[in-house]
Amino acid sequence: MSDIIKRASAGTMESSDAYVEISPADKGLEISLDSVVQQQFGEAIEKVVLEVLTDCGVQNAKVNVIDKGALDCVIRARVETAVMRGRGE
């Protein structure tokens, strides 16, 4: 498991998609979320993002998610791709 070595992104700002930005960090995970469905699904989205990061073994990163109403599967895919790009894979 390698660290996030560079700033990377995945996804779009289209409706029903999410735009995920990841960048290197020193201490732990810092997740920020801006969602059009913040009230209805904010907690659920944060949980999924954290889950994907944990599954990928990311321990230190800053993650910024701009969500336009994406389903869980879309958010998972976007976060996973951002992680891979951030590792330079």
Added chain:
Amino acid sequence: MKDSKVIKNIAEAVALSGLKSGMTVSFHHHLRNGDYVLNMVMEQIANAGIKDLTVNASSLFDIHAPIIDHIKNGVVTTIQTDYMSAKIGKAISSGVMQNPVQFRTHGGRPGDIESGKTPIDVAFIAAPSADCMGNCSGKIGKSACGSLGYAYPDAMNAKKVIVITDNLAPYPLLGWSISETYVDHVVVVDEIGDINGIVSGTTKITRDPVGLVMAQRAAQVIKNSGLLKDGFSFQTGAGGASLAAAKFLKDIMLKENIKGSFGLGGITGYMVDMLEAGCFEALLDVQCFDLKAVESIRNNPRHCEISASHYASPYAPSAVVDSLDVVILGATEVDTDFNVNVHTNSNGYIMGGSGGHSDTAAGAKLAMIIAPLFRARLPIVTDRVNTISTPGRDIDVLVTQAGIAVNPKNAELAARLKDAGLPVVDIHELKEIAERTTGKPQPIAKGDRAVANVIYRDGTIIDTIYNVPNAGGIL
């Protein structure tokens, strides 16, 4: 004897009209998001120091956002309207105005104007063409918008009527919509609106596969409803899926050689295509949505302008909606009792209004909602809509890509659709299918101050819209 009613400018019109603080002014919305007239008039009214006005506008669009400042400055203290787009809606939802907005329907508004319940002191008519005595029309001129249907009740019932035009035609302007007998003054301005906002180009049929599936199902529902036969009448909205449904319906009507009686509404080029292909004997038009509709109402005698009252008034001895067979409508939310919300978005902000939604749903034999199972992760079907715009008793069927839910009050329709092999499901099941994909949404925060009342077409308040707490955040 009078040789002309043309006066210098809007400021003079405001002065001559006798408008005073506390009175009511009215506007119609055929110039839609291209309308300059409401803003020009309100600016002169504010300059004249008049305060505490009621604005009765058939609809308000984003271009009318300057009205927010007039609210803040006490020029406007009450709004009566049938529709309010998101920009002004957000300000209202944030609590910018003390008095709740009075939302009516396109039929309830003219009904209340004519009965004297909502009297108008001065009506301002945006007219794409007018002569010096005030005969006016929307069919010609550089700002042509077609029908002026919503302006009729205002012109016929206001104490003073001011026509504002950017195309002064020689007297007499033939083919007038509103005649000089109602008009007090005429003002000529450079431009009454921006043509790009007045009419859209041809609205495109959806290419979204989900939308096409819904549209195809909608056409199948109509085909198997028992209503699709000679004399059939129809109205549809201008949304991409609704237009696609109209196209599929047209194919069925041509194939089976069904001669309908009339198409109604807000008219688009697709309804014009149906008229020209022989699907209908006539189009009855209260508002044109695109250039093709404007051209058609100008040139085709079977494409006929109607007033807002004739369209949908619940108090008239009859209105066209009472003779309507099928209407296709949209929804932001539908609940398991088939109540429909078209007023507020998923975060509780005002972003629409009934327009003719509840009028046509009440009048039509078959009122159909067409909507995707979920939009941007939010399921369409909920336990209770955030705002009731149209009561569930007036809705017959909800068409989604995952199945067709028929209101239990219409058992005959459910039986017909099942016999035809269409996927009829319980509305609760649609909610569950959606939530399996999206997750269950948490409820939204609601404020405790009423910012708008939804007045159903019979005059009863069917719902109250509350402020959005901490507004200014997410929209």
